Amino acid sequence: MNAEATDIFKERLRAARDLRGLSQSQLASNAKLPPSSVSHFEAGTRKPSFENLKRLAVALDVTTDYLLGRADAPNADGTVGRLHRDIHNLSHEDMKLAEDFVGMLLKRASATKKDD
Incomplete structure (x- = not known):
């Protein structure tokens, strides 16, 4: 993921989480991830693995393409x-x-x- 893709990902991750009224801890729990991972992803200091990207997308009911900036629609x-x-x-x-x-x-x- 390049810098631009990282920026898009962290912005969309936070926006999708906020839209659903979830805290970072709640999203982490729903995605079966440590809360610190969500914090790092939103800060842009870490990039998710493919498996974690899929877990986040499922927990937020959005597509991975949306989170990565390859689609403008949040879900299919x-x-x-x-x-x-x-x-x-x-x-x-x-x-x-x-x-x-x-x-x-x-x-x-x-x-x-x-x-x-």
């Missing part, structure tokens, strides 16, 4: 990002049901556009 379309992350928890039967439901919604949206 909010709901879509959560669905993508949580889909693996569904049974095969529920997965099929979800696919059918999304298909139905897409057909309805397509029909609505044709009527406009």
Whole structure:
């Protein structure tokens, strides 16, 4: 991470934490990191490992690309990002049901556009 990327990371990390009303200790606990690590990351004195970057992103419900400054949107379309992350928890039967439901919604949206 170069100096500019480090600056972007530390600013976005703090902004995302503040937006969620978390202290550094709370974020550290949620990400299963020592509180001193979050402090160092926000100060720019240390850079996170890839694993720690992923943990922070999950704890803050943002993408790693957002934290690194490679995307301006904090998450992958909010709901879509959560669905993508949580889909693996569904049974095969529920997965099929979800696919059918999304298909139905897409057909309805397509029909609505044709009527406009």
